[in-house]
Amino acid sequence: MTKEQWGQLRQRLLKTVGQNNYKNWIEPIEFGNTQDGVATFDVPTNFLGNYVSQNFADLILHEVRQENPTVRRLRFAVPSHVNSTATPPRTGQSNAPRGAAPKTPRSGLSTAPLDARFTFDNFIVGKPNELAHAAAKRVAEGGPVTFNPLFLYGGVGLGKTHLMHAIAHDLRLRRPEINVLYLSAEQFMYRFVQALRDRKMMDFKEIFRSVDVLMVDDVQFIAGKGSTQEEFFHTFNALVDQNKQIIISGDRAPGEIKDMEERVKSRLQCGLVVDLHPTDYELRLGILQSKVEQQRKNYPGLDISDGVLEFLAHRISTNVRVLEGALTRLCAFASLVGREIDMELTQDCLSDVLRASERKITVEEIQRKVSDHYNIRLSDMIGPKRLRSYARPRQVAMYLSKKMTSRSLPEIGRRFGGRDHTTVMHGVKRIEELKIQDGQIAEDLELLRRALEE
Numbered sequence: 001m002t003k004e005q006w007g008q009l010r011q012r013l014l015k016t017v018g019q020n021n022y023k024n025w026i027e028p029i030e031f032g033n034t035q036d037g038v039a040t041f042d043v044p045t046n047f048l049g050n051y052v053s054q055n056f057a058d059l060i061l062h063e064v065r066q067e068n069p070t071v072r073r074l075r076f077a078v079p080s081h082v083n084s085t086a087t088p089p090r091t092g093q094s095n096a097p098r099g100a101a102p103k104t105p106r107s108g109l110s111t112a113p114l115d116a117r118f119t120f121d122n123f124i125v126g127k128p129n130e131l132a133h134a135a136a137k138r139v140a141e142g143g144p145v146t147f148n149p150l151f152l153y154g155g156v157g158l159g160k161t162h163l164m165h166a167i168a169h170d171l172r173l174r175r176p177e178i179n180v181l182y183l184s185a186e187q188f189m190y191r192f193v194q195a196l197r198d199r200k201m202m203d204f205k206e207i208f209r210s211v212d213v214l215m216v217d218d219v220q221f222i223a224g225k226g227s228t229q230e231e232f233f234h235t236f237n238a239l240v241d242q243n244k245q246i247i248i249s250g251d252r253a254p255g256e257i258k259d260m261e262e263r264v265k266s267r268l269q270c271g272l273v274v275d276l277h278p279t280d281y282e283l284r285l286g287i288l289q290s291k292v293e294q295q296r297k298n299y300p301g302l303d304i305s306d307g308v309l310e311f312l313a314h315r316i317s318t319n320v321r322v323l324e325g326a327l328t329r330l331c332a333f334a335s336l337v338g339r340e341i342d343m344e345l346t347q348d349c350l351s352d353v354l355r356a357s358e359r360k361i362t363v364e365e366i367q368r369k370v371s372d373h374y375n376i377r378l379s380d381m382i383g384p385k386r387l388r389s390y391a392r393p394r395q396v397a398m399y400l401s402k403k404m405t406s407r408s409l410p411e412i413g414r415r416f417g418g419r420d421h422t423t424v425m426h427g428v429k430r431i432e433e434l435k436i437q438d439g440q441i442a443e444d445l446e447l448l449r450r451a452l453e454e
């Protein structure tokens with residue numbers, strides 16, 4: 001991204017955040033550079049940087065990624081000529097001795113920036129992530145190393161990075177005297193390649209072997225990258241030998257990472273491996289409620305109608321990042337137009353997100369559900385038998401296929417044993433009539449529709 005692109009992008013942000021927010025928070029930001037997937041912005045003060053990172057980072061990231069999709073995180077820093085001490089964020093209660101400054105790894109290696117919002121306090125725990133959370137908490141206590149490494153894995157946007165940062169925040173506060181190094185596997189590779197190029201491998205080895213806690217995010221990135229894996233393997237062994245804690249995250253279980261050497265996989269598996277399961281409805285609702293409280297700091301008058309959060313938790317089940325982004329956008333939009341967040345505003349503002357997250361229901365799924373519901377064999381429902389006990393469920397399935405998928409009548413006919421489109425049309429019409437006359441059919445349709453939408 002260039003400074004010029006940032007200028008244009010800033011204008012787009014003006015529309016979303018409103019004139020006041022823009023003047024106070026966005027206008028003073030200057031674009032610095034992008035490196036290793038991190039876009040760095042210069043801010044005049046740490047306070048402004050923290051505020052923007054807590055309140056507008058998602059919006060800005062969303063816009064920046066339109067220009068440059070490789071950007072994964074944002075960093076807001078005071079340029080060194082303004083203030084050379086970029087203090088790490090301090091949140092929660094500190095057990096650290098007064099005045100003890102958190103230690104950063106020795107020269108030559110800067111840690112990746114930690115997101116101030118990714119703390120344990122801000123992490124909502126539910127059934128799908130309770131084990132990962134408990135393991136992360138244990139490691140964050142900084143006691144004797146009991147499992148090494150801690151390997152956290154799970155799908156996109158389920159909170160791996162959040163938990164890693166939370167561990168790092170806690171460790172830096174509790175034990176400021178130790179070296180905690182957090183970086184992505186991509187950064188590990190980048191630094192390794194740089195050390196090779198500059199003939200500084202000894203320095204590289206010394207720096208990595210001198211950390212007390214090593215945290216490597218998204219380890220799958222080094223799969224298939226032979227010499228980086230090799231170096232990672234040696235670093236890993238050296239630290240484990242010294243009983244130093246290692247925490248790794250990945251998008252799948254170690255054994256399932258393709259193109260990862262067996263010996264690396266087996267090392268990754270030898271500690272505690274825990275996964276973050278896909279979120280369930282309750283967890284998503286809990287996350288939304290907590291994010292609304294955070295948003296209220298920006299928008300004190302925030303007014304949300306009953307049912308909106310439940311609707312979002314129900315409809316956006318892909319990943320928490322999307323859920324969060326949707327809420328941020330909704331709040332910014334509502335404040336901009338000065339309206340309460342009700343269902344209508346939600347549908348208007350989030351139509352693209354809602355469309356994208358719409359689950360695609362297939363004719364086959366409908367046929368399966370309907371045959372189960374009426375307790376008949378799938379083959380009988382699709383086949384030629386004309387008995388009422390098969391014909392009626394068949395018509396129900398045709399009706400639902402027409403209403404719940406985008407398939408045309410001939411396409412549906414083809415999936416029902418090659419029937420003609422007029423047969424499908426007749427079936428759909430018949431069910432439309434029965435829906436009004438026959439309470440049982442109406443109830444069946446409602447039950448089936450709900451089961452399919454789940």
Ligand SMILES: Nc1ncnc2c1ncn2[C@@H]1O[C@H](COP(=O)(O)OP(=O)(O)OP(=O)(O)O)[C@@H](O)[C@H]1O
Nearest residue numbers: 122123124155156157158159160161162287320321
């Ligand atoms: N349980 C949770 N409570 C609160 N916020 C959460 C939770 N889980 C995820 N989030 C939020 O969702 C967003 C995505 O999380 P995070 O970046 O940690 O995902 P990830 O698993 O590392 O994803 P990726 O695979 O893309 O690296 C973050 O803003 C994070 O704060």
